[in-house]
Amino acid sequence: MALPWRWIALAALAAAPLTGMGGYPLHLMIMTLLWAFVYTGWAIMGRLGMVSLGHGAFLGIGAYTVVMGWNLFHLSPWIGTLVALAGAAVVAVLIGYPCFRFKIVGHYFALVTLALSEVTRLIIVALRDTTGGSLGVTPLTALANARGSLPALQFSSKLVWFYIILAFWLGGLWVWTRVDRSMARLALEAISQEEEAAASVGMNVTRLKLGVTLVSALLTCLGGVLYAQYQLYVNPETVSGIGISLQMVFGAIAGGMFVRLGPTVGAAFTLLLGEGLRLAFGNEIHGLDTTIYGLMLVLFIIFMPKGILGAAQAAWARRRAVAMPRAAARS
Amino acid sequence: MGIFDIFLLEAVVNGLLLGGVLALLALGLNLIFGVIDVVWICYAELVMIGMYAVYYLHNVFGWPLWLAMPLAVVAVALLGAALHQFVIRPVLAAEPINQLLVTGGVLFFLQAVATLAFGVDFRNVGVSLPGLSLGGMHLSFARLIAFGAALASMVGVYLFLTRTFLGTAIRAISQDRAIMPLMGVNANRIFLITSALGGGLAGLASCLLVLQYDIHPAIGLTFGPITFLICVLGGLGNLVGGFIAAFIFAQFISVGGFFLQLEWGYVIAFLFFIAMMFWRPQGILGGK
Numbered sequence: 001m002a003l004p005w006r007w008i009a010l011a012a013l014a015a016a017p018l019t020g021m022g023g024y025p026l027h028l029m030i031m032t033l034l035w036a037f038v039y040t041g042w043a044i045m046g047r048l049g050m051v052s053l054g055h056g057a058f059l060g061i062g063a064y065t066v067v068m069g070w071n072l073f074h075l076s077p078w079i080g081t082l083v084a085l086a087g088a089a090v091v092a093v094l095i096g097y098p099c100f101r102f103k104i105v106g107h108y109f110a111l112v113t114l115a116l117s118e119v120t121r122l123i124i125v126a127l128r129d130t131t132g133g134s135l136g137v138t139p140l141t142a143l144a145n146a147r148g149s150l151p152a153l154q155f156s157s158k159l160v161w162f163y164i165i166l167a168f169w170l171g172g173l174w175v176w177t178r179v180d181r182s183m184a185r186l187a188l189e190a191i192s193q194e195e196e197a198a199a200s201v202g203m204n205v206t207r208l209k210l211g212v213t214l215v216s217a218l219l220t221c222l223g224g225v226l227y228a229q230y231q232l233y234v235n236p237e238t239v240s241g242i243g244i245s246l247q248m249v250f251g252a253i254a255g256g257m258f259v260r261l262g263p264t265v266g267a268a269f270t271l272l273l274g275e276g277l278r279l280a281f282g283n284e285i286h287g288l289d290t291t292i293y294g295l296m297l298v299l300f301i302i303f304m305p306k307g308i309l310g311a312a313q314a315a316w317a318r319r320r321a322v323a324m325p326r327a328a329a330r331s
Numbered sequence: 332m333g334i335f336d337i338f339l340l341e342a343v344v345n346g347l348l349l350g351g352v353l354a355l356l357a358l359g360l361n362l363i364f365g366v367i368d369v370v371w372i373c374y375a376e377l378v379m380i381g382m383y384a385v386y387y388l389h390n391v392f393g394w395p396l397w398l399a400m401p402l403a404v405v406a407v408a409l410l411g412a413a414l415h416q417f418v419i420r421p422v423l424a425a426e427p428i429n430q431l432l433v434t435g436g437v438l439f440f441l442q443a444v445a446t447l448a449f450g451v452d453f454r455n456v457g458v459s460l461p462g463l464s465l466g467g468m469h470l471s472f473a474r475l476i477a478f479g480a481a482l483a484s485m486v487g488v489y490l491f492l493t494r495t496f497l498g499t500a501i502r503a504i505s506q507d508r509a510i511m512p513l514m515g516v517n518a519n520r521i522f523l524i525t526s527a528l529g530g531g532l533a534g535l536a537s538c539l540l541v542l543q544y545d546i547h548p549a550i551g552l553t554f555g556p557i558t559f560l561i562c563v564l565g566g567l568g569n570l571v572g573g574f575i576a577a578f579i580f581a582q583f584i585s586v587g588g589f590f591l592q593l594e595w596g597y598v599i600a601f602l603f604f605i606a607m608m609f610w611r612p613q614g615i616l617g618g619k
Contacts, residue, residue: 051428098609119601126594287446294440301433302421
C-alpha cells in the first residue's frame with residue numbers, strides 16, 4: 001500500500017473529462033458529484049441521529065434565492081449565494097433551536113422537518129406570480145453572446161462545471177472529515193445514544209446539535225445554488241418538498257451514511273440505477289424504472305441497512321480479522 | 332362586517348366537513364403507530380390504491396358502487412396486512428428511522444406501480460352528487476356523506492377498541508409492547524390485524540375521497556404530509572388528539588384558503604404545526 005491510491009484515484013477522476021468523453025457521460029458525472037455533495041451534507045447530521053426530512057427546504061432556499069435575486073433584482077449570484085446562506089442559516093436556527101431545546105427527536109424530528117420542506121415547496125408554488133409556481137423558473141441568460149459569465153455564474157461549458165462541482169464535492173468531504181474528527185462528533189454520538197446521560201455529564205446538547213445542523217444546512221443550500229446555476233432551471237418539486245428530501249435520505253443510506261464516501265457511492269448508485277433503468281426500459285413503459293427503483297430502496301433498507309460502502313467495509317473488516325491471526329501464526 | 336359573510340361561514344362549514352375525512356385518515360395512521368410504533372409514510376398511497384380500486388371496479392368492470400366500495404376497502408386492508416408482513420416485520424428490530432424510511436421506499440414503489448398500471452391521466456368516477464343549499468350556503472353532498480361516514484366509522488373503531496376482546500388486546504399491546512407477549516398475546520397476530528384495520532380505514536377514506544377528487548398516481552402527496560402532521564399535532568398514537576387536530580388543521584386550510592389561496596391555507600396550517608411543536612412537542616393531548 002505504498003502508492004497513494006487516494007490521490008491517484010482523485011487525479012484519474014479529475015483527468016477523466018479531458019479524455020474527450022461525450023456530453024452525456026460528463027453530465028452524469030457532474031450530477032453524481034453534485035448530489036454526492038448534497039448527500040454528504042445531509043449525512044453530516046443524519047449519521048448523528050438527526051434524520052432530517054427537511055433538507056429540501058435548504059436546497060430550495062439556495063436554488064430559488066439566487067435565481068429570484070438574479071431575475072428580479074439583477075443581483076449577482078455571488079451575492080445571492082450569501083443571501084441564500086444567511087437565509088438557510090436563519091431557517092436552520094429557527095427550526096433547530098426549539099427542536100433541540102425541547103428534545104424533539106426521532107420520528108417527531110423527522111416529521112417536523114418534513115413540515116418544513118413542505119412549507120418551502122408550498123410557499124414557492126403559492127408565490128406563482130413571481131416564482132412561476134409549479135412550472136418552475138429559468139434564470140435570465142447571460143450566455144446570449146458569451147461562453148460564460150463570471151458575475152452571472154453561468155457557463156456553457158460542462159467542463160467548467162465539472163471542476164467547480166468537483167471542488168465543492170472535495171470541500172464537502174473535507175468538512176465531513178473535520179466534523180468526523182472533532183470532539184463534537186463524539187459528543188453528538190453519545191447524545192444520539194442517550195441524550196439525558198450526555199447532558200448530565202455537562203454536554204451542551206442544544207449547542208452541539210445546532211452547530212452540526214448549521215453546517216449541514218449551509219452545505220445543502222450551496223448544493224441548491226450549484227444545482228440552479230448548472231441546470232439553469234429550477235422547479236419546486238425538484239428542489240424542495242417531500243420527494244427530494246426523501247431522495248437525499250435514501251441516497252445517503254443506500255451508500256452508507258456512516259462512511260465518508262458512503263453518500264458519494266449512494267449518489268452514484270441511485271443516479272446510475274435511475275438512468276440505467278430509464279435507458280433499459282425507455283420512456284415507453286412509463287413508471288417501470290421507478291417501480292424497480294422503489295423496490296430496490298425497500299430491499300436495501302431491509303437487507304443492507306448500513307449501505308453499500310458500509311456493508312463492504314464490514315465484510316472487509318471481517319476478512320482481515322480472520323486473516324490476521326493466520327498471518328501472525330505463519331510468521 | 333364585510334368578511335363575516337355567508338361565504339366565510341361556508342368556508343368554516345366546509346372546513347368542518349374536510350376535518351371529518353382528515354380525522355379518518357389520521358385515525359388509521361395513529362392506530363398503526365400506537366400499536367406497532369411505526370409511521371407509515373406511504374399511508375396516503377394506500378388511499379390512492381383504494382381510489383383506483385373503486386374506479387376500476389365501478390367504471391371499468393361496471394360493478395355498482397355499493398359492491399365496488401366494500402371490495403376496495405377489503406383490498407386495501409389486505410394490502411395493509413401485506414405491507415406489515417413483508418416490509419415492516421423484517422425491520423421491526425431495526426433503527427426506528429429505518430422503519431420510517433422503508434415505508435418511504437414503499438411510497439415511491441406504490442406511486443410508480445400506479446403510474447405503470449394506470450398511467451398518469453386524471454380519472455374520475457363520474458358520480459355527481461347534487462349540491463345542497465342551506466341558508467344561502469352551497470355545500471357539497473359528497474362532503475356531507477364523507478363527513479357522516481367518517482364520524483360513523485370512528486365511532487365504530489372506538490367501540491371495537493373498547494368493547495371487544497381483540498380491541499382490548501390491541502390497546503394493551505399499545506401500552507406495553509414488551510410485556511404483552513409474556514401474557515400470552517401473539518404480538519405478530521395483533522400487529523397484522525391492526526395493519527389490516529389501518530389499511531381498511533385507508534380504504535374507507537379512499538371511498539369517500541373518490542367522490543370528491545380526481546384520481547392520479549400522485550394524489551397521495553396531497554393528503555400524506557397533512558395526515559402525518561395531524562397525527563403528530565395530536566400526539567402520535569393518541570386517537571382523540573388526532574381527531575381534534577384534524578379539525579383544527581381543516582379550519583386552517585379551509586378558512587386560510589378562503590382569505591388567500593389554497594396553498595397559503597396549507598402554509599399557515601404547517602407553520603401553525605411547527606409553532607405548536609415547540610409549545611407542546613408531545614401533542615395537544617399527549618402526556619409527557
